[in-house]
Amino acid sequence: MQQATAFVNWFRNSSPYIHAHRNRTFVIFFSGAAVTEPEFDNLIHDFALLKSLGVRLVLVHGIRPQIDERVLQQGDTPKFHHHLRITDALTLQYVKQAAGLVRVEIEALLSMGVSGSPMAGAKIRVASGNFVTAKPLGVLDGIDYCYTGKVRRVDAQAIHQQLDQHNVVLISPIGYSPSGEIFNLSAEEVATEVAIALQAEKLILLTDQACLSPEDNTPIPQLTADQAQALLARAHELPEAVARSLNAAIQSCRQGVERAHLINRHLDGALLLELFTRDGIGTLISSTEFEAIRPATLDDIGGIMELIKPLEQQGILVKRSREKLEMEINDYVVIERDGLIIGCTAFHVMADDRNAEIACLAVHSDYQKGARGNRLLAYLTQNAKKRGIKRLYVRSTQTVHWFVERGFTPCDIQDLPEPMKSAYNYARNSKVLCKPVD
Template sequence: MNPPATASATPGAPSETRAAPHPSELDWFRGAVPYIAAHRGRTMVIALAGEAALAPEFPELMRDIAKLHALGVRVVLVYGVRPQIEARLAERGLTPQYAEGLRVTDAPALEAVLDAVGRLRLQIEGLLSRSLGQPGTGNARLRVASGNFVTARPLGVRGGVDFHYTGEVRGVDTEALRNLLDREQVALVSPLGYSPTGEVFNLSGEDVATQVAIALNADKLIFLTEAGVLRDPQHGVLGQLTVPAAERLLAESDDLPEELANHLKSAIDACRQREMRVHLVDRHDDGGLLIELFTRQGIGTLVSREPLERLRQATIDDVGGIHALLQPLEAEGILVHRAREHLELEIERFQVLDADGLIIGTAALYPFGEEAAEIACLALHADYRGSGRGDRLLAAMESLAREQGARQLFVLTTRTAQWFQERGYTTGRVDDLPPERRAHYNQARNSRVYTKRLQP
């Protein structure tokens, strides 16, 4: 009878040791999982300038885009070629011509444009193909497809200047693009457009990306910027802007870099026409694209039609998010444990603070009799505490209680007594609770009772 197999090192062979993942790595992954699930199957149009292709970190950026594809994101990549065109013109001894901030593309310049576009297309395809087999790309074959997806018309003569082969977007072949995305291919879109008569026009890469995103009704339009990020007066990154706020920023800022101003205009246009999110991310930040998409705080500026966060009635689909939010507080003994089944049965009692599809806060209101109600399960994700969101939740629950006719509110707490006291709640007794609630008071927890009289 053969002896049982054992795992043992070969004598004299070097042993391989493996360190456990650092807690911060585990935390990052755990935090990213909800975003990975939320982004799977979503269409994202990513726009990058030609300057990005000249940077030494360009291959790493392409690997990050390959990782997005491996995670199930439907990627449309739109690229610009301004510095590449300048180089091709210089090789030919030609001087670039501009008017109204746009390139004048005569016949010799068009040859330089076509050369630059073709070279960069091959470079991007090669880098994306080379990303195959890299960690995080799933070792799956990544197919890249390009084509004549954009129809264009000439700008014509403006202000007395003939722009020749400089054009603007006329239409987007969404059926062709969707067919590529359905076949799990990365769609690569150049800044070229074609007329029904076969002419080729040089287009703005930014305009192409914006119109493609609008035509596809993309979930996200992402500009990888060369001019940095938008900052507030204290030099902090502007994390979120609504369309009205973006319009005010454009109107009031006289020192905004031209590139960022153009991105904001495109974001406003896209958000007004479609329910999409537009992200401005500094291309120079290593991993900035992934940080923006897979972390709660992000790293760039998000522009949307409506505020990113909204307080709303919870639905049965929110049970998992609420449960995950309450679990850490239950483990610490701050909140009473509630099983998922319990949450499902009482989901109509809950309100949630929704940040782009993720539950970052919640609270519940339980009526007792005709004039009393209890606020329970008031909880915020750790990353969002100390920012006034708790006050927003509490105010919403008090307003809802008033609407339901309650005149007396009460809360039971073991750790947050002072927080409620600072917001007008006064010390009460167990005997002050409605009889039905008093009958279920947990003596072992010894929770403190605080009450507040609501004004009609």
């Protein structure tokens, strides 16, 4: 029974993310090495699950080890300069062979539907095509890269048409020129340019290892694009593959992609844990702060009600109707974490514009050890200073000590300003505290 309860709780907690991800476009990059490993079947199952939940999927795969294998079989040595392959005419033949083979293998796995398997009933249609126009990289540092190219244009309209028909779009790291030439491309670059062209909600980069802090070798949960750029400046301290993915994430976030994720593909289920749990398991990169305090809007009412409901049931907060929240929404401030409301409070200014009441201060139980209550209180205090408020009041039944520890002192009900005095609920018998605004 305990296991069943844990499953139900997990499923319920994942529902906000299921709603948030439906009909959103995700571009997912994975390396050619991932395709060769036995665990790749599990990754395919996770792709199928995302598709069944309404995510619009674009998959971009790499082919580097498959090309290397063919070059070595011919007794030759793969040639690179600055981590980019030099693709001569013979190597280009290996590129085409590798791209075709990997694409067909992925299509076959996405086509599975054996009864009793995770793919049963999936019926996934896969669309591939000449979506990427490329141009030659040319000569750099005196090195002719031959048929190694770079993305010139992505046919976003054609990709959107396929997604609108509920197809999964599969893109190989090759591009075509208007003159009919074929170019070998960086898979990370293709994924980045595709995500930017589609203005995708997410670019997900399945890396060969986690993004770790150079200081203490611990996972980095989140970064802004600027913080990621500072980390990339220390690229010599990062694995090459992580540095490439970090660069792709920065570029995409600075050109319109809402979120980029670096996820260690070797952790089974990491993709699902990153997308459907509160804290995820990878590294999230965003153009703005992942978690921020801001004024509430009408769109936040559902999240606020969900947040304060348990506290109302415990008698910690006064029950508030949706109508009351709608009327007072301009008084509310929320902490938003990746689209979810994890904290809120209200700031009711009195008619005299000299006094204000702090109400409905709540932080989600999973985030109460991160000083978020302090941040909300500091935000309101700063707002009070800007507005010339002289005194802050609060009514509380069970969190009196928390406010006392932050400079509030008890005061008499008769000393309350109107309308707090007339609205005081003697049956609730709340303690009243106040604090001057310094």
